[in-house]
Amino acid sequence: MPPSPTPRKKHILIIGAGIAGLCFALQILTHAHDYYTISVFEKTPGPDANAGFCIILPPNAVRILRELGLDLVAEDCATPLTHTRLHSASGETLLEARGLFPRDPTSLLTVERGKFVALLLRQLQRRGALVNWDRKVIGVLSAPDGVEVRFRDAPSVTADLCVGADGTWSGVRKALYSGRPAWLPKPTRWTALYGISPVEESATEMLRLYLRRGAPGAYATYSLSRGRVFWICYESSTPSSPLGDPEETLREFEYLPYGPAGFGHVINRAETTPRKVRLWHTVFATTADVHGVVVLIGDAAHPQTTFVGQGAARGIEEGAELRRHLLRAAWAPEHSLRAAVTAFAQASAPRSRRVAGAGWWAGAAVMGDWAWSRWARDAAVRWIVRAERKRQQQQQQQQVHARIRAAKGNPSRKQRQNKREHWLLDYRVLVETEEEFCRARAAQQQRRRRGRRWMCAALACAALLLAAAMASCSGQIDG
Numbered sequence: 001m002p003p004s005p006t007p008r009k010k011h012i013l014i015i016g017a018g019i020a021g022l023c024f025a026l027q028i029l030t031h032a033h034d035y036y037t038i039s040v041f042e043k044t045p046g047p048d049a050n051a052g053f054c055i056i057l058p059p060n061a062v063r064i065l066r067e068l069g070l071d072l073v074a075e076d077c078a079t080p081l082t083h084t085r086l087h088s089a090s091g092e093t094l095l096e097a098r099g100l101f102p103r104d105p106t107s108l109l110t111v112e113r114g115k116f117v118a119l120l121l122r123q124l125q126r127r128g129a130l131v132n133w134d135r136k137v138i139g140v141l142s143a144p145d146g147v148e149v150r151f152r153d154a155p156s157v158t159a160d161l162c163v164g165a166d167g168t169w170s171g172v173r174k175a176l177y178s179g180r181p182a183w184l185p186k187p188t189r190w191t192a193l194y195g196i197s198p199v200e201e202s203a204t205e206m207l208r209l210y211l212r213r214g215a216p217g218a219y220a221t222y223s224l225s226r227g228r229v230f231w232i233c234y235e236s237s238t239p240s241s242p243l244g245d246p247e248e249t250l251r252e253f254e255y256l257p258y259g260p261a262g263f264g265h266v267i268n269r270a271e272t273t274p275r276k277v278r279l280w281h282t283v284f285a286t287t288a289d290v291h292g293v294v295v296l297i298g299d300a301a302h303p304q305t306t307f308v309g310q311g312a313a314r315g316i317e318e319g320a321e322l323r324r325h326l327l328r329a330a331w332a333p334e335h336s337l338r339a340a341v342t343a344f345a346q347a348s349a350p351r352s353r354r355v356a357g358a359g360w361w362a363g364a365a366v367m368g369d370w371a372w373s374r375w376a377r378d379a380a381v382r383w384i385v386r387a388e389r390k391r392q393q394q395q396q397q398q399q400v401h402a403r404i405r406a407a408k409g410n411p412s413r414k415q416r417q418n419k420r421e422h423w424l425l426d427y428r429v430l431v432e433t434e435e436e437f438c439r440a441r442a443a444q445q446q447r448r449r450r451g452r453r454w455m456c457a458a459l460a461c462a463a464l465l466l467a468a469a470m471a472s473c474s475g476q477i478d479g
Ligand SMILES: Cc1cc2nc3c(=O)[nH]c(=O)nc-3n(C[C@H](O)[C@H](O)[C@H](O)COP(=O)(O)OP(=O)(O)OC[C@H]3O[C@@H](n4cnc5c(N)ncnc54)[C@H](O)[C@@H]3O)c2cc1C
Pocket: 015, 016, 017, 018, 019, 020, 021, 041, 042, 043, 044, 052, 054, 055, 056, 057, 135, 136, 137, 138, 165, 166, 167, 168, 169, 170, 171, 172, 192, 194, 232, 277, 297, 298, 299, 300, 306, 308, 309, 310, 311, 312, 313, 314, 315
């Protein structure tokens, strides 16, 4: 039996209607609506279907979305990633991956971001919640009974908790750091130019022409539905000289439609106008405030490069993790949001650091900023491709042997122990599954029930002993 809901539901403000904010909103509406209500605020006047165009979602995120009842392939938002190629700036194919995928091919997806966000918004509406558009956060203050969020050109709102899911340039983070320069994300040397093209050959050819031969950089293509490809081209360039306003300088390229002279052929042949962004890499040390009423998730907490495809995935994971900490807090008698937020910030920080760090190192390896590192990269990739081919051959042989063993009713020990999806790419799901979470909760409730039973038994024994002692005392007095 779940514990009865608290009399007053706590109110959570979610700032930012990006992937992290919307997924967290759905988590609360699906699993914690007995204890919490939500309001979502977004600075833009409506959804931006084009920001980022596509993302690759790995199995750790796809599983969490499935647990929310979202099947992106069935909803026509995503295609299983069947084919990806990585090219050097000279046009040489460094890696052509058909086999670098998890066992379940439907759990590594190329997701069209506009359709995905539209799906999340529909689901939100279906569960009775709406996004408040055109509300830019300009301040977050501690209020006597929670938090007060101030908006540009709109009245402020108070609530019990504020979740900042407002991306790389988070206004909530700026408030958390009281505007100190430490709130600014740090730029990398790398920029990404990206778009969608109807045919893969046209995309690879135009990118080969675009990048200087032998220069640092690389480009990759990812298969989409109907033969189209999502392409992304990484270049090295230092951020332009700092001007008076550091925020404006660093913000350069943020989702800019890209159309310089001499690049018309890219625009003509792309399905969408290509865009260019600078890549960021910072893991902020402070992601929750001391009063425990403000917490950051997604890019607001750790802007990261795109090289390991875990940016949005980490935002989705954090939504699930934060919801679980909030639920645990709701089940406790004191219902302390502060304890939940502190526990979440402590538990999620190590994985965020690891994922963002892996993104930076993968970037350094792929970009090959120096001639020697390009040579090392190409040698390493050739080795990986050879090892991958060998692995595939071995796997085929093992499958044949496994089938023979299964026919004899004797599964191999190695097969039973092999939990890792792939020798190179570790797609293991590191956040507990919904099933594990429920099991842990049932065990916790059982422990509490057992504790209560022991307590009752101890009290009954004590009462009996007391009664016996009193009876013997009264007998002695009578005697
Ligand atoms: C080209 C490219 C490719 C990528 N590829 C991948 C990939 O393959 N796999 C992957 O997992 N990730 C990928 N990423 C990263 C991924 O897109 C981000 O990590 C993810 O979108 C972050 O989601 P978010 O909700 O935290 O932030 P955002 O998506 O940035 O959303 C933040 C929202 O908050 C709003 N907002 C901002 N400031 C305010 C304010 N003051 N008040 C109110 N609202 C505000 C913004 O308008 C926005 O809607 C890629 C990114 C790019 C650019």
